[in-house]
Amino acid sequence: MSAALRRGWVTRAGTAALLVVYGLPFIWLVATSLKTDTQIFDRGATFIFHPTLANYQSVVNRDLLAACLNSAVIASGTTVLTLALATPAAYALARVKGLLVNLGLSAIIILQITPQPASLIPLYRVLGGWNLLGSQLGVILADTALLLPFCILIIRPFFLAVPREVEEAGVVDGASRMRVFWQIALPITLNGSRRAPRSSFSSPEVSSCMRTPSSPTRRSTRSAC
Amino acid sequence: MSAAEPDAELFLSLDRSVSRRQVLKSAAAGAGTLALSSGMTSLLAACGGNQATTTGTAIGPDTTGTLTVWHYSSQQDVKTVQDYTALFTKKYPKVDVKLVYVEFSETPKRAIAAAAAKQGPDVFIYGGNEVNAMYKAGVFKSVDSYWQSFADKAQFPDGVITRFNNKVYGVKGYVNLTGLWYNKNILDAVGVQPPRSFDEVTSTFAKVAAAGKVPIALTGQPTDQGDWTAFPWLTGYGFSYKNPDQSAIEQAFTLVNEWARKSYLPKESVQWGQAETFNRWVVGDVAFMENGNWNIGPASRTVGGKFTYGTAPLPTGPKSQGIFLGGEALWTGAFTKVPGIAWAYMQETLLSKEGLLITLQESGGIPARHDMANLTQVTSNPLLTAYTTEVKEHGAEYPPEGGAAIAAQAVIAQNWSAVIGGQKTPAQAAKDATDGVKANYKP
Amino acid sequence: MRTAAGERATFPAVSRTRARLRVRGEGIFLLPAAVYLLTLALYPFVELVRMSVSQVTSDNIFSDWPFIGLNGVQSVAATADFREAAANSLMYVVLVVGVGLAGGLASALTLWRGGRVGGFTLALMVFSWALPGLINGVAWRFLLDPRGMVDSILGLFHAGPVYWLVDGHLPLISVALVNAWTVVPFATLVFRAALLDMPPEILAAAEVDGARPWQTLRYVVLPLLRPSILVLGVLALVYAFKSFDFIYVMTFGGPGTASTTLPFLSYRLAFEIYRYSQGASVALITVAIVLLLALLYMRQVRREERA
Numbered sequence: 001m002s003a004a005l006r007r008g009w010v011t012r013a014g015t016a017a018l019l020v021v022y023g024l025p026f027i028w029l030v031a032t033s034l035k036t037d038t039q040i041f042d043r044g045a046t047f048i049f050h051p052t053l054a055n056y057q058s059v060v061n062r063d064l065l066a067a068c069l070n071s072a073v074i075a076s077g078t079t080v081l082t083l084a085l086a087t088p089a090a091y092a093l094a095r096v097k098g099l100l101v102n103l104g105l106s107a108i109i110i111l112q113i114t115p116q117p118a119s120l121i122p123l124y125r126v127l128g129g130w131n132l133l134g135s136q137l138g139v140i141l142a143d144t145a146l147l148l149p150f151c152i153l154i155i156r157p158f159f160l161a162v163p164r165e166v167e168e169a170g171v172v173d174g175a176s177r178m179r180v181f182w183q184i185a186l187p188i189t190l191n192g193s194r195r196a197p198r199s200s201f202s203s204p205e206v207s208s209c210m211r212t213p214s215s216p217t218r219r220s221t222r223s224a225c
Numbered sequence: 226m227s228a229a230e231p232d233a234e235l236f237l238s239l240d241r242s243v244s245r246r247q248v249l250k251s252a253a254a255g256a257g258t259l260a261l262s263s264g265m266t267s268l269l270a271a272c273g274g275n276q277a278t279t280t281g282t283a284i285g286p287d288t289t290g291t292l293t294v295w296h297y298s299s300q301q302d303v304k305t306v307q308d309y310t311a312l313f314t315k316k317y318p319k320v321d322v323k324l325v326y327v328e329f330s331e332t333p334k335r336a337i338a339a340a341a342a343k344q345g346p347d348v349f350i351y352g353g354n355e356v357n358a359m360y361k362a363g364v365f366k367s368v369d370s371y372w373q374s375f376a377d378k379a380q381f382p383d384g385v386i387t388r389f390n391n392k393v394y395g396v397k398g399y400v401n402l403t404g405l406w407y408n409k410n411i412l413d414a415v416g417v418q419p420p421r422s423f424d425e426v427t428s429t430f431a432k433v434a435a436a437g438k439v440p441i442a443l444t445g446q447p448t449d450q451g452d453w454t455a456f457p458w459l460t461g462y463g464f465s466y467k468n469p470d471q472s473a474i475e476q477a478f479t480l481v482n483e484w485a486r487k488s489y490l491p492k493e494s495v496q497w498g499q500a501e502t503f504n505r506w507v508v509g510d511v512a513f514m515e516n517g518n519w520n521i522g523p524a525s526r527t528v529g530g531k532f533t534y535g536t537a538p539l540p541t542g543p544k545s546q547g548i549f550l551g552g553e554a555l556w557t558g559a560f561t562k563v564p565g566i567a568w569a570y571m572q573e574t575l576l577s578k579e580g581l582l583i584t585l586q587e588s589g590g591i592p593a594r595h596d597m598a599n600l601t602q603v604t605s606n607p608l609l610t611a612y613t614t615e616v617k618e619h620g621a622e623y624p625p626e627g628g629a630a631i632a633a634q635a636v637i638a639q640n641w642s643a644v645i646g647g648q649k650t651p652a653q654a655a656k657d658a659t660d661g662v663k664a665n666y667k668p
Numbered sequence: 669m670r671t672a673a674g675e676r677a678t679f680p681a682v683s684r685t686r687a688r689l690r691v692r693g694e695g696i697f698l699l700p701a702a703v704y705l706l707t708l709a710l711y712p713f714v715e716l717v718r719m720s721v722s723q724v725t726s727d728n729i730f731s732d733w734p735f736i737g738l739n740g741v742q743s744v745a746a747t748a749d750f751r752e753a754a755a756n757s758l759m760y761v762v763l764v765v766g767v768g769l770a771g772g773l774a775s776a777l778t779l780w781r782g783g784r785v786g787g788f789t790l791a792l793m794v795f796s797w798a799l800p801g802l803i804n805g806v807a808w809r810f811l812l813d814p815r816g817m818v819d820s821i822l823g824l825f826h827a828g829p830v831y832w833l834v835d836g837h838l839p840l841i842s843v844a845l846v847n848a849w850t851v852v853p854f855a856t857l858v859f860r861a862a863l864l865d866m867p868p869e870i871l872a873a874a875e876v877d878g879a880r881p882w883q884t885l886r887y888v889v890l891p892l893l894r895p896s897i898l899v900l901g902v903l904a905l906v907y908a909f910k911s912f913d914f915i916y917v918m919t920f921g922g923p924g925t926a927s928t929t930l931p932f933l934s935y936r937l938a939f940e941i942y943r944y945s946q947g948a949s950v951a952l953i954t955v956a957i958v959l960l961l962a963l964l965y966m967r968q969v970r971r972e973e974r975a
Contacts, residue, residue, distance in 0.1 A: 010778075011778055011781065011786075014774065014775070014777075014778030014779075015778055015779065015785055015786055015789055018775055018778065018779070018789050018793065019785075019789050019792070021849070022789070022792045022793050022796055022853075023789075023792055024817065025796075025807065025808070025811055025817060026792075028811060028816075028817040029807055029810070029811070032810070037504065037507065037508050038508055038509065040815060041508045041510070041815060046820045046823075047820075084700075085700050085701040085704055086701060088697035088698070088700060088701065089697065089698050089700070089701030089702070091694065091697050092694050092695055092696070092697035092698035093698065095694040096694050096695050096698070100695075104698070104702070107705075107710060108705075109962075110713075110955065110959065111705070111709050111710070111713065112906060113906050113909070113910065113955050113958045113959060113962070114713065114716075114910070114951065114954075114955050115909070115910045115912060115930070115931035115934060115951050115954055115955075116910065116912050116913075116931065117912060117931055117932075117934045117935035117938060117939070117947065117951065118716055118931075118934055118947070118948065118951025118952070118954075118955075119709070119712065119713070119716075122711075122712035122713070122715035122716050122719065122948075123708065123712045124334070125712075125715065125729065125730070126707070126708065126711065126712055126715075128334060128335075128338060128730075141708060142708070144704070144708075145704070145705065145708035145709045146709075148701060148704065148705055148709070149705070149709070152701065177694060177696070177697075181694075181697060333726060334726075334729070334730075337726070337727065337729065337730050338730045341730045341731050355726055355942065357727075358725065358726035358727040358942060359727075361727035362726075362727045362728070362730075362731070445923070446920060446922065447920060447921060447922040447923065447924055447925070448920060448940075449940075491814075492831050492834045492835075493813060493814060493831065493833075493834060495833075495834055495922055495923040496809070496833060496834075496918075496919065496920075496922075631941050631942065632941040632943070635936070635940055635941050639922070639924045639925050640924060642922045642923045642924045643922075643923055643924025643925070643926070645923065646834045646835070646839075646922065646923025646924060646926065647834070647835060647836070647923075648836065648923055648924045648926050649924060654924075
């Protein structure tokens with residue numbers, strides 16, 4: 001690449017601009033959290049002021065801790081449930097062909113398109129019918145329902161990338177389908193980062209899903225999604 | 226595209242009633258939305274389980290039975306409910322009262338679902354705006370017969386009684402309403418008094434603005450809180466939901482639009498709920514705010530000695546003004562097996578002077594009873610005087626028309642917000658509002 | 669499945685019977701997720717459709733729903749509120765997709781080379797993306813206040829305070845830009861991955877041929893990024909049409925209804941005035957619009973790929 005685009009001033013200026021646009025808001029918010037109400041409204045104290053921890057003191061109380069606990073429980077519960085359901089489903093959708101699969105994928109895509117309020121109106125009734133309104137479990141179930149299609153779509157390419165030959169070798173050796181999934185296919189997807197681009201920072205699932213098919217560096221000629 | 230796509234918690238934890246003191250608590254805290262419950266699991270099992278009680282009309286200290294009461298008071302506020310319930314238990318010690326917490330926005334849905342299964346609690350303590358839907362779904366039982374023979378019924382203004390089909394269903398004992406708070410330091414410095422009529426308002430604001438202070442803070446959100454704030458101004462010119470007079474609406478909108486244009490009212494108020502309005506006023510450079518009695522406690526805590534403040538009745542207009550009376554009302558459940566005991570509960574708690582003293586002292590609720598306006602507990606707090614005057618002279622039922630005008634209220638709120646933000650001229654907004662109210666509310 | 673070169677991917681040489689048996693077998697793995705989604709996603713969706721062809725308000729939500737056919741959908745689509753929301757949605761989507769993708773491309777081109785500062789900047793960006801929409805919304809609501817970051821900086825240059833969330837059409841634009849701000853990091857990651865996949869020989873060849881940087885960009889890099897642009901475009905389109913959190917927190921659809929989009933209208937109809945069937949109708953119309961746009965888009969993509 002020509003010198004101008006390599007670490008040139010354009011790149012430097014661009015990076016600086018990004019740092020401002022993404023860094024300054026956080027700095028501002030932290031600074032504001034250290035101000036009293038009066039200081040916030042005082043134009044003179046916008047950039048230079050006496051910081052105070054009073055806001056943090058008044059916010060950290062039992063309610064906050066209860067909220068943190070709720071968030072932790074709901075987040076972990078949702079993650080576990082979603083992965084438990086999405087992983088086998090993604091495997092199935094990577095291996096099975098046919099009309100049912102296409103219908104399933106289309107249904108998933110339609111669910112993804114539905115705006116949030118719409119999904120929740122009827123869900124309210126369903127959860128209400130099971131007495132789950134007002135419980136963490138209810139929220140976990142609702143969150144999982146909303147995240148599951150997306151997760152299946154994201155995980156599927158990993159299973160597509162598992163070579164069938166390896167699985168067939170397992171079948172030939174007498175492994176049941178469950179073992180093939182659990183002990184052959186799944187571990188390979190977990191190691192899938194071998195195929196991820198060099199930089200450690202890009203997210204492997206995104207890149208494998210969005211791989212450009214024409215790149216000659218790829219071993220497989222299948223498009224990933 | 227956002228990593229945390231759905232926010233189910235958001236909807237399922239909405240709580241936007243103006244009779245609650247803090248709105249948008251979870252969003253403002255920013256620490257992630259709260260889950261549906263504030264930690265308590267709901268006891269749907271408690272719904273509808275009443276043992277048989279002594280039959281016969283006379284109820285006395287020997288009456289036994291169970292009374293299920295639904296409420297939505299949080300852990301901080303539930304003590305008030307327990308304290309006034311104790312008044313009932315003192316008189317009827319053999320009745321077992323079960324206080325069941327049901328989150329505010331869930332109460333109507335749960336009640337309607339239970340009614341569909343022909344079940345429900347004996348008593349509701351509920352002050353939200355879905356009462357009309359609940360009534361139509363058969364959730365409530367009328368207390369008209371008890372009310373008519375109630376000795377103290379004349380003590381209650383009309384605005385606290387909700388009637389359906391001309392029968393009494395719900396009654397509020399204490400109310401929350403908006404009034405005019407003022408910063409006395411600013412008023413003295415500028416040399417003005419709280420305006421008493423619409424004519425005086427704009428000129429008072431002009432003087433404050435000339436002195437470099439912010440004249441007025443009020444709620445301009447396009448939500449039910451905005452609608453609450455707009456109602457006194459609209460009705461002061463002669464508006465009502467039954468009769469939406471376009472010129473009345475236009476006059477009110479012209480007034481507030483002028484304040485926004487001249488920066489007497491900060492334009493950001495279109496985003497403020499009542500809590501944000503209070504926070505803005507507390508800073509100390511704002512002369513007036515339209516806000517509620519529930520700020521009495523918070524004001525003493527957050528303002529402290531920063532400046533002297535007081536309350537005054539809202540300025541009145543040429544026509545008869547209405548100010549919404551929020552607060553919790555008591556209702557009897559349609560499927561109660563002990564209506565007599567349910568009425569006794571209502572009578573001993575929120576319809577009694579002792580009960581209302583408890584709510585006054587503990588939660589700042591203004592007693593609606595006329596005969597309490599002169600009690601020392603009320604007169605000794607100057608901040609309360611404005612409110613009791615308003616209750617007596619301008620108190621209006623909330624939700625208006627028994628809750629049947631909800632969609633019309635939304636139209637008013639949106640247009641109120643649009644004239645403050647400048648998206649619409651007062652004339653255009655008045656026309657849209659009138660059309661919208663007529664289209665959406667048919668008495 | 670087709671590759672870019674147009675060949676059909678060949679199946680491994682396995683006997684037909686075995687292949688069919690295998691295929692049927694793995695279907696079982698679909699069962700748990702399928703049952704779950706059928707109950708908690710598809711069934712509610714069916715209910716949503718049913719709701720929009722019935723008359724449902726808060727008094728009969730748990731009992732019978734009288735069927736009214738498409739009258740409800742038609743009547744809500746004819747309201748001025750709906751037209752305004754649709755126009756707002758369109759503007760919102762154009763901004764989010766346009767700014768999101770353009771910004772993502774520009775950031776990727778800036779940051780893909782890596783380096784410590786670049787890596788840190790990318791981490792910062794991804795952190796913003798990872799925050800829940802509500803948090804970002806609340807934060808930016810404050811940052812766009814007259815006493816917030818943006819107006820304070822403008823104040824340094826003696827530019828008057830701009831009421832980003834109040835004046836005229838600014839509320840919708842401001843919320844859309846904030847939303848785009850959270851989309852840019854995701855787009856950056858995708859483009860960056862594609863850039864890293866680019867064979868270095870191509871860039872070297874362009875340089876040897878004497879191409880100037882912007883020529884390399886336009887004639888070599890962009891065509892290689894085309895698939896990413898197209899995929900991101902669809903994802904961003906769907907996401908932007910659905911977007912609700914930011915509006916809810918920053919303006920509540922206001923002032924008045926100036927920043928009300930279709931999802932927000934759906935919410936307001938259902939949860940603020942309890943006309944559930946109208947809210948459901950608006951939601952379904954939104955789904956139909958997005959589906960149509962997405963299908964048209966895909967068809968265009970396939971046409972171009974074959975050409």
